Amino acid sequence: MYIMRRAAVGWGRLSVVISARDLRANDGGGGGELSFSRTRTRTRTITAPLHTSSAKMTEPFLPEHVVFNKPKVELHVHLDGAIRVQTILDVAKRRGISLPADTVEGLTQIIILQQPVTLTKFLCKFGEYMHVIAGDREAIKRIAYEFMEDKAREGVVYVEVRYSPHLLANTKVEPIPWDQKEGDLSPDEVVRLVNEGLNDGQRDFPIKARSILCCLRHMPSWSMEVVKLCKKYRDKGVVAIDLAGDESLNCEAFPEHRMAYEKAVRSGIHRTVHAGEVGPPSVVKEAVEVLKAERVGHGYRTLEDQDLYKKLLAQNMHFEICPISSRLTGACDSDFTKHPVIRFREDGANYSLNTDDPLIFNSSLHLDYYTAQKYMGFTEEEFQRLNISSAQSCFLPEEEKKALLNQLHEAYGMVQSTAF
């Protein structure tokens, strides 16, 4: 009941459907057991199902399964979906917050999705741990810093990381999320803390990061402040606005999202929108035509409207694809060999490969690439092409984008033609 109430505040009407505790009871376990060495010194056993059908399969994830060990660009990953389990445990201990498990293995089993569910049930998973991190300055800075270390280890040289400042705050946010007591950490200060953590990470690891601030479909009243924060912190690492959450809530019903995006256009703030993940192609159309999205988060269901798909292909629209996520959120067929990204690849579309929420999917970018190679026939050449498309579609200013492209071309051994 306690967890249910927290989820209720964090995800509005979504939690009415199911509580995090119910989810645990219903999950039924399963999924493959993957041993994945994240560092030279630390081997962590993670579970992440890699099967192509609904049947269980056990498959160890070994270092040799790193199929593209070259510099990568990641454009779609949620900071609050990429936290270390150990950090949640440490912060909970320091703050005297009790959790349903006190070991990494135990808490991991509670947080992760082992079988495909629905987007709605997936979103309830944030209710398992967000109350530990939200409202705590040290924790917020720490998760941003550790995120940089983790991504650098995966070979990511440029990342755009997104989050909702409101979901990490405990004052000047209405309602206060995760059943927290009112404190003194505002959404504005959350952005400052994340920027600090990311900057410290840039100093210490070979990776560059920019951030994207999320509006949430079920919280239209926060959207105007999100775009204001994007403007305020544009010179301090914030590059874009996003709209995340449950797509079945059509934003036409919420003019606040539209108004926030109109302000973003007027202010020169870049725009991406979660659309066509589980929602119909009309949500993608609205994202592009009404909200003026420059990139589409997921966008799988665009393929159901061939006219729209052809139009977006012609526009070179960028799709932020998240293979493992798309299976576990129930957005796509469990059979990876039928994944929409195969069609995108065949059509030479502009897309990136991303983790989305590696904590909840118990995954890593290596696992997404491995999945693409093993079940979807991706080649080294395609990995290089899609990373170059990703760099071209990132939200850095032109000069910095050029430098990133040069870095990739050099790492991939590609000779760049000089324009005379």
Ligand SMILES: O=c1[nH]cnc2c1ncn2[C@H]1C[C@H](O)[C@@H](CO)O1
């Ligand atoms: O895959 C997703 N689809 C829609 N919303 C999502 C997804 N992953 C995370 N979110 C939500 C939950 C987070 O709390 C929020 C901001 O990062 O964005």
